[in-house]
Amino acid sequence: MLLSVVTFVYAFASVLYIGSWTFKKEFMAKLGLGVLIAGFVGNTVGILLRWIESYQMGYGHAPFSNMYESLVFFSWTVAALYIFVEFKYRERIIGVFATPLIFLAIAYASLSPSIGDQITPLIPALKSNWLIGHVITCFLGYAGFAVAFGFSIMYLVKPTGPHTGGLSDRLPSLAMIDELTHQMVMFGFLFLSIGIITGAVWANSAWGTYWSWDPKETWSLITWLIYATLLHLRMMRGWNGKQIAWVSIVGFMAVLFTYFGVNLLPGLHSYA
């Protein structure tokens, strides 16, 4: 119930950020951040309540066990990461394309008829302490790439050329967006690596093999390879700006396929 309210709070935050971009009004971005933080707090409480409820129902597991719970958690990690970035780099308005992702994920979870929001017991394969570590690190990775994707889109659509008014100076500079994209990709890459590693260690303890080329594993590796390529292109070949923005977008498509598309293919992860 609370999470449905959070969906609308996030929607409002997105509208404010987009408004601040279109009308070049900084106060809307300030307000947007406030609303975003409110949504984030609600999101946190929602996840915790669900966790407690799972214990009350006698199942007792962390809320990371199905599509609904993972989408809610995805929103949470993207929101957390974005809020962190805005505070650390003191750039406003930069969330124009990142905040809608937070809203879209949680809205998809709440509104899609094919995604059940019931709390269900864990199947034996998921009963492990590795579940929490694996899910959290993977999603931090996804969140990094999602925010990077938002920044890349911003880079590509940001009007260049002569400034039309004093307010457009307040928009983050291209160099800043480029650098932040890179930072987010590195963050995502580190956590995707840890996510894959925790998954491999877990698989080794559950199935006796750390890598079995199941579609989700393979797609996470494909994602990893694309971002590894991006990092080499940037650090060794000096790519930046638009080129990197496009690679980052392609990378995020791979993330989306790893997340959603793989469920269409058979494999060990078919439950999540």
Place this chain on the structure above:
Amino acid sequence: MTNRKKKFGSNNGVWKFFTSVKLTVFVLLILAATSIIGTLIPQNASQAFYLQKYGEVFFSIFKGLNIIDMYHSWWFLMLMGLLAVNIIVCSIDKLQTTWKIIFPDKVSFNLERFNRMESAHRFDCEKEADILEKDCHKLLENTVGAVSVKKSDDGTALFAEKGRWSRLGVYVVHLSILFMLAGAVIGSLLGFKGFVNINEGESTDIIEARKGQHQHISLGFSVRCNDFSVSFYDTGQPKEFKSSLTIIDDGKEILTRDVIVNDPLRYRGISFYQSSYGTASAKNVHLKYTSKDSGMIYEKTLSFKEVLTLPESGGQLILDRFANGYQFRGHTLGEGFVGRIVPLNGPETEIFISVRFPTFDKMRQGKFAFEVDGFDKKYYTGLQVNKDPGVWYVYLGFVLMIVGCWITFFMSHQSSCIHIARRDGEKSRVMVSGFAHRNPQGMKLKIEKLAEKIKDFK
């Protein structure tokens, strides 16, 4: 100058080819692109499956390129090998330069370079130069590291740096990938993957390999399944599969332990994982049988091979075995019991008493119609049995990967400089600047903070 060491192999064409980042990017992307194939075409399925789904022509193409097991095909392994060689050659090539930066003959600072930085801050300070210099010295020492001072006619320059060694991070990442690949090779050469089904109460010292048809592997010791149990949630979903296993080595019982999903048993480098289960047999079969002539219903609990003397001069019934997937006129009837009826005179007949279809035996039109009214299951446990001596190299690779990425992404070689020039009277002119070999924005913010702190000196 003839003795001067030439840069190792740098003139070699093959060497140059392998040092190219273009090659790296190419191999990474080809690996990514080809990996997709294996997620779209099911791997290691039966020949019949491929023929039915893709047809003759595609099947022969798949077979030729080994796409039905592409992650172990010669060309995929070759790409991995190429990546490994690329990583080794690139790293050796670059490390020579990096090493010189990390351990230079003499650490020197170039004030001009700091001056040129776009992010340099310049401002006037009300403080007297000497005192300011002392404060800045302390500040730089606390926030960055050891300070070196360079005095000249136009003022004093204070330099400090940190994280010189962080330039090695990327080599740690590359090394980690080599460890993982080496671990994978060791595992596939010296290890095995197999499985075994053990009935409750029985033991075995031979398992079946996953690869290759009916290839047996001897364990060198025995494993016994004492007991298997499965529990369910109220919703009917399985909750836990548990096998109690005992290792018997050299005729002695070494250890007994419960194995559940996510918690394997390891002994002498071989691991036993809970992976499946099934009904192997049954005991205490409760039978109900109805006489066709009198309509009387009789009941009896039987064990296998136990002779049941039927009433009304019906002869004898002997239960022979439990059958899982009994075939009857082309239909699979699931679980049930195979037995035989020995009449007082005449030939004996084999009968099947189905668990799922209680009226099945009635169709036989015999003197009695038998049905199963319950029985105790005797399970078998399905275990995955693996040996992988390479896993520790892979794990070491994992640790190096995380540490290396952390260093590479979040640490950098940062140099900072504060230049203080004496100005007329009590005033000083200050320049704060710095650069890092990575994350220029982060460094810019750090310099900004440093400048703020100096401005706050009272």
